[in-house]
Amino acid sequence: MKAYRYTMGSTLDELALVDLPDPIAGPGQVLLRMRAASLNYRDLLVVQGRYPRGQLDVISPLSDGCGEVVAVGEGVDRFAVGDSAIPLFFQSWLRGPMLDSDGESALGGSLDGVAAQYRVFDADKVIRAPRNLNFAQAATLPCAALTAWNGLHGPRPLVAGETLLTLGTGGVSTFALQFAHAAGARVIVTSSSDEKLAKARALGADCTINYREHPEWSAKVREFTNGRGADHVIETGGGGTMLESVRSTARNGWIHVIGLVAPGQIDPVHVLLAGVTLRGTEVGSREMFEAMNRSIEKSRIEPLVDRVFEFEELPAALRYLEQASHFGKVVIRI
Amino acid sequence: MKAYRYTMGSTLDELALVDLPDPIAGPGQVLLRMRAASLNYRDLLVVQGRYPRGQLDVISPLSDGCGEVVAVGEGVDRFAVGDSAIPLFFQSWLRGPMLDSDGESALGGSLDGVAAQYRVFDADKVIRAPRNLNFAQAATLPCAALTAWNGLHGPRPLVAGETLLTLGTGGVSTFALQFAHAAGARVIVTSSSDEKLAKARALGADCTINYREHPEWSAKVREFTNGRGADHVIETGGGGTMLESVRSTARNGWIHVIGLVAPGQIDPVHVLLAGVTLRGTEVGSREMFEAMNRSIEKSRIEPLVDRVFEFEELPAALRYLEQASHFGKVVIRI
Amino acid sequence: MKAYRYTMGSTLDELALVDLPDPIAGPGQVLLRMRAASLNYRDLLVVQGRYPRGQLDVISPLSDGCGEVVAVGEGVDRFAVGDSAIPLFFQSWLRGPMLDSDGESALGGSLDGVAAQYRVFDADKVIRAPRNLNFAQAATLPCAALTAWNGLHGPRPLVAGETLLTLGTGGVSTFALQFAHAAGARVIVTSSSDEKLAKARALGADCTINYREHPEWSAKVREFTNGRGADHVIETGGGGTMLESVRSTARNGWIHVIGLVAPGQIDPVHVLLAGVTLRGTEVGSREMFEAMNRSIEKSRIEPLVDRVFEFEELPAALRYLEQASHFGKVVIRI
């Protein structure tokens, strides 16, 4: 079979398909014929040797994919040949709160990823794809969608009628918009692009704010919420946006800290005076993934696919991602 | 002004309109011109002298109503003349968990109710009506709707994609159906009437079960949920339906114990073996009412009004309620 | 090595030691030289063929034990030779809420138990013993202690200053008393034996009630709590004690449904009127076990050992348990 291999220290140009032996499903395992993968920014960091967490010296990149079960090992009853299946981002995080050790089980980082024609997984570390999604759509879920879900439906679940604020229209923010809309919440979206804001409204956003026009966008959030502020914020920015996020948040509201893209710092006294809670939000467990899929199926939520590349075009797809002009996920057909 | 008066020991036939002095809004109070009221079974118990909780010897019945603010007392800034406003069922329960003492502040039971042309309330014990509802619709919310909301979004909030089971199509069950549907949950409804089940489907029910045809309806619930069971049950039956309700509930699921209509008993060992939680569910606080109204406005939820009677027809309306052929709330125009 | 073997259909008298091959630790496994085991009532049901859950046809009984690690398989870093280690009651329940499937992984029921000189376990299904306990004490924890912990510190954690009511002085109740005392809570204990109540006071009980003298013991609980009632009840009785338990519980308090010994039924209307929550409480996860052990070490809690039998005396020990005259756990030295 063919698989991508990245060796630490090499460049993105040197990322190449290699021939590897076909893997075999051992006891308790499933063999997946990978059918699609999707890209996240962290994959770009991996193939540039800049990933801030653990990374193998030689690795198949990409965490997010969906495949078809083509063989099951002894003792497997969770899957049958022909099922569509998605491997977990954190292979060891099945349920309950995250452990430090789960951080060392990330696909396409600590473990070989899904940029391969075949991959073997422990059957309990793979989840069935939502019935309403095709391979390309299902491949977008493991990282960005589950992070959004963990934020919205983690220890402080979003309730119908509450207000969510999402920053920008990246993967996590857009999934959060779709999930919150399906959950009967009101959604406010910020962006610097009126075109992207129009797309957000088409997905269900109730209020959109161009932060170029309104650099102090918290005032608009307060206005839209009759002064209350947002109950949840999916904070995909970082220190650079955090003060406006705190100002946008209702007393007792939660800010889900996800972002790295807007560097900066904040004085915690703002957290105190506003009476808000900030939570560092990781991807999520298998249990959360199962709950998310039930909502995707019930509300027929369809992930946005911006563009599909062929398997041989992975380097080009990563460069396209780097340009950040997409709205929705960039997918690889395998 | 005119108001109904019930004296303990008299019959429903003796319930009559009397002339009373017009009330005046003191400091911190509002004067409401009541415009509509709605009926609950407990009101029937009250005017038959059979209410199991505290009841005044002489009382204006009915807990649920909506009026127009016609005067505000000194120091009131929560309301202005012309606002549509709804008094709280439990006048003293503003936020946080219920106290025993709140039970003694129920309108139309421990305190004079809304079956009157004018009523004065403390401004902080009245809530603004949802903007999308007329007086008749808004008058249906204080008891049944808020009980349903407290069940669904209390200590164990309903999450999008989860499954709710409601028993029957009474007021609490129908509000629960509408709220859960708006929150992106799947809803299963039971009834003995195919006609009522068809109406439930029109309101968004995903699965309906005629319990006459399927006396062991838990099997159907398990079937519809791929064996998992329901995550939430709005248990408006009682001991007579509880065992089937427990059998219908997923491990770690919650049963909201509300009902009195199906007498019976249950061996708690079933609760243990099923790994479920039963919670005695009361009406709700002002804080919950505000959250509920935000969902009603966001999702444009419209309470079902079965039939509207004139103010003078309250006894007839109560008798109509007693027949239990309605679907939706019975309303009095005042 | 020697191990006990029970064959479904045989009697307790036929329970006998047999010779079996010494087990070997495979990859990811540890080999334990079992040093002590403790008995629970469910073990008695198992060796009488009356266990209400899944049970192997031929089985080594007993779920609770502690051993010494004498070999570790490839890739094991959680344990080293010489560690004291305790296998989990539910082998598959590591963290998060219980799944239905966990119920099929109980030692000495669905899986071979610890009544053996040597046993092999997956390293992640075994937990280190608290440092302050010897083998006999540590062997008492897996079932009764963890059930008590799950009740007290589950979804509605006990807070310092709250009041716990425990029924009787069996294993779960006594552990609950010790844990709650260490957590700064007040504890009320019921029993029919003044001698046992005196022992409970020595362990920290703040109030004791002889239920023979006070068959309506809820009145005493209300008296001791200035009318509020208990915040938590460890309900080791069943339907026969439930009504008094509900009457003993404060509004918004929790009743942890554990018991099977007092058969009977209850009308759920009592749950509604009292505003209490009943939760079917299972044993617990590895995560809970780790948290419990931290409290045991911090507060130097020592499980009560009533009597120690030799390995060859298991049948006699089970008969001693059946007499129910013990206070504290019955232990087998292996």
Add this chain to the structure above:
Amino acid sequence: MKAYRYTMGSTLDELALVDLPDPIAGPGQVLLRMRAASLNYRDLLVVQGRYPRGQLDVISPLSDGCGEVVAVGEGVDRFAVGDSAIPLFFQSWLRGPMLDSDGESALGGSLDGVAAQYRVFDADKVIRAPRNLNFAQAATLPCAALTAWNGLHGPRPLVAGETLLTLGTGGVSTFALQFAHAAGARVIVTSSSDEKLAKARALGADCTINYREHPEWSAKVREFTNGRGADHVIETGGGGTMLESVRSTARNGWIHVIGLVAPGQIDPVHVLLAGVTLRGTEVGSREMFEAMNRSIEKSRIEPLVDRVFEFEELPAALRYLEQASHFGKVVIRI
């Protein structure tokens, strides 16, 4: 009666006792003969005109006090003459989560405080003093103790066996140490003074760290917790200590943001990578106060009183507080 009066714009030297008419208890009110008050840093800010929140132009300072009920108004049944009673810090926050509007009801800031011989309060805004405390001790509770309690037993309650880290030995930190010790938790205390650390150990601290000797004290916290980190941090520092606090906290642990004394900023990416939660923590509600008092009574917790000044010495007491050499609360006898 005599009361202190501060007029915005004047200096601490101009703070003086004035004669005012004796207040009278109206319906629903109680009249307190104030017997003791205690000082907080915010009181120093108030009498310097530097309080960052709302402050009356002319005000009696001090939020924390305890008095004797000397008269009760019509309809009051919560209190009787002779009771020891403590007014709430936030007069309008009775239960449930804090509202923005509660911030405008702080004694000795938005409302007249307790630096007076007599004060009248609504009976439901005053709480009974713990039975085991004298007036001076009870006067220390409303602000610092309740803030500590809200942190430890708020939305993420401290569990026995968990580890608390407190920064320094100020009022909130010392109460947190005492409450956590009573709750069976392990406590780590930091300070720059070995003398204060010795006092902290006498109060129950399990581990103390001199941050002068260990400027990167998070390493010591990790060492003491076998690498896990603390489960709760009472963060009375601010931006200047926050990074070390985050590094000291276990994954899924909570940092209660209380402090203003160590200015600085933090990049939120640390919150994300550590997987921790930061919560802006306000004082607390009456409901929390009642729960706290139950723990104080059960565990016979005695607040530390550093020094008692006479009523006429309030300016000197405030200057003594300013020097920050105390350990325990500074109290005024009235």
